[in-house]
Amino acid sequence: MKTFTKTYLSAQAQQQSLAHHRWIARTNPDVRIPRIVQVRPTEIDFEHLEGRHGGPDDLVALANLLGHQHTSAHTRELHAARLDTPHTHDTITITGFADGRRERLHRLLASGTVPEPALTPEAADDWLKQAAIMPAAFYKDSNPRNFLIADADVAVIDFDSLTLAPFGYDLAKLVVSTAMTTGPLPEDAIRRAVDAYNHHPRQRGLPGCSWREFAAWCEFHHVLTTPYLGTNGYRFSWHTTRPSWTTDVLRYLDKESAP
Ligand SMILES: Nc1ncnc2c1ncn2[C@@H]1O[C@H](COP(=O)(O)OP(=O)(O)O)[C@@H](O)[C@H]1O
Ligand SMILES: [Mg+2]
Numbered sequence: 001m002k003t004f005t006k007t008y009l010s011a012q013a014q015q016q017s018l019a020h021h022r023w024i025a026r027t028n029p030d031v032r033i034p035r036i037v038q039v040r041p042t043e044i045d046f047e048h049l050e051g052r053h054g055g056p057d058d059l060v061a062l063a064n065l066l067g068h069q070h071t072s073a074h075t076r077e078l079h080a081a082r083l084d085t086p087h088t089h090d091t092i093t094i095t096g097f098a099d100g101r102r103e104r105l106h107r108l109l110a111s112g113t114v115p116e117p118a119l120t121p122e123a124a125d126d127w128l129k130q131a132a133i134m135p136a137a138f139y140k141d142s143n144p145r146n147f148l149i150a151d152a153d154v155a156v157i158d159f160d161s162l163t164l165a166p167f168g169y170d171l172a173k174l175v176v177s178t179a180m181t182t183g184p185l186p187e188d189a190i191r192r193a194v195d196a197y198n199h200h201p202r203q204r205g206l207p208g209c210s211w212r213e214f215a216a217w218c219e220f221h222h223v224l225t226t227p228y229l230g231t232n233g234y235r236f237s238w239h240t241t242r243p244s245w246t247t248d249v250l251r252y253l254d255k256e257s258a259p
Contacts, residue, residue, distance in 0.1 A: 002048040003037050011041045013160070018044065019092045020159040024140070027073040031065070032155040049155045051148030056182050056189065058154075059175070062147060063193035065154055066171050067200030070137035074167075075204060083164050084132035094138065095163045098128045105223055114226045116239040118247040119219040127216050131166045135206050139165035143177035145232070168209025171197045172217035176225060179241040180234040187243050215246040 008014040024033055034046040054062050081087040083097040105124045108114055119127075139161065140146070146158040175193065179185050198208035209217075222238035229237055 001037060003045040004034065004048045005043055005045050008042045008044075014039075014042050014044060017159045020140075020162040023089075023092050023094070023162065024156070024159065027076050027078075028069045028156075030072075031069055032153060033159075034155065034157060046157070049148050049150075049157070051150040051153070051155060054144035054147040054149060054174070054178065056178055056185055058144075058147070058149060059178065059185065059189050059193040060196050061149075061154065062142070062144075062174055063171055063197040064199075065147075065156075066142060066174065067197035069156075070167055070170070071200040071204055071206065074135060074137055074201070074206065078136040078138065078164070081136040081164055082132065083134060083136050083166060084128075087136070087164055097131050097139075097164050097166065097169075099163070101163070101220075101224070102128055105220065108223050108226065114223050115237055117219060117223055118250050119216070119223065123216075123250075124220070124223075127220070134166040135201070136164050137167045137169070139163045139170045139173065142170040142174040143232070144174065144181060166209070166213065166217070167201050167206065168194070168197065168214050169217045169220070171209065172214055173221050173225075176218050176221040176238050176242075177234070180225060180229070180236050180238060183236050184241040184243075187245075190243065211245075212249050215249045218242065218246055219250065 008017065018039065021033065021036060034049050036044060037047055038045040077089060078087065086096050086099070087094045102125070106121050109117060109121050109124065141158060141161040146156065148155045148157055171193065175185065175190055194209065194214055201208040218238065225234065226237065228234055
């Protein structure tokens with residue numbers, strides 16, 4: 001079998017990736033992921049999958065997949081999780097939403113290197129506090145290079161990162177990182193992506209992600225992904241590509257009806 005070998009910086013990082021792969025396989029059993037063919041202390045041989053990376057035309061299909069993944073994981077397991085507490089199941093512990101992320105947000109916001117953030121450190125803390133009691137989904141770094149698309153089949157790859165996150169957070173990563181790769185996205189495509197995503201939690205009686213929450217999570221990703229601008233194919237900063245409603249909806253507390 002053709003394989004794709006991934007090398008890790010440490011045996012611990014490799015172990016963590018294996019645990020994440022097992023967890024995704026269990027909580028998203030109908031989602032295509034590469035099989036693990038062989039394991040060495042700092043390497044994993046994954047089944048090689050054919051396909052291209054995601055792009056702007058795939059937003060709605062990928063949003064649909066993410067909504068399904070998050071709702072499936074919530075229904076099967078994460079309904080018992082609190083976002084501000086690490087979630088342990090068998091041999092895996094998934095870190096809480098604020099763990100590490102709060103410090104990174106504060107450090108980057110204080111550094112002055114993030115162009116035009118629509119988020120103050122206080123606002124970031126407030127969102128993290130609000131998130132603590134939101135229904136739990138997960139973040140697995142949904143940048144467009146972590147999907148392999150072949151015709152109508154989408155496979156999910158890259159098991160390095162996994163944390164608890166509110167519904168909509170990893171969708172916002174997909175939208176921000178796609179815009180950072182290819183430039184401004186049609187506003188209608190973003191609206192349809194959020195709707196396609198929310199269809200899944202709402203079918204299960206869960207609230208999904210509001211426009212305001214989505215806008216806030218986009219700003220989190222703006223701050224956290226800015227250090228990678230100029231690498232990984234990121235050629236555009238979110239502050240030059242974001243739709244104006246995303247900052248308006250955060251600025252005016254009474255505005256919920258975007259876009
Ligand atoms: N199982 C696989 N089959 C084919 N290509 C893969 C596979 N896993 C990763 N790749 C390719 O390698 C790239 C980087 O792999 P990824 O696991 O996302 O590592 P990174 O940590 O560098 O983001 C992916 O974007 C994809 O193009
Ligand atoms: Mg990757």
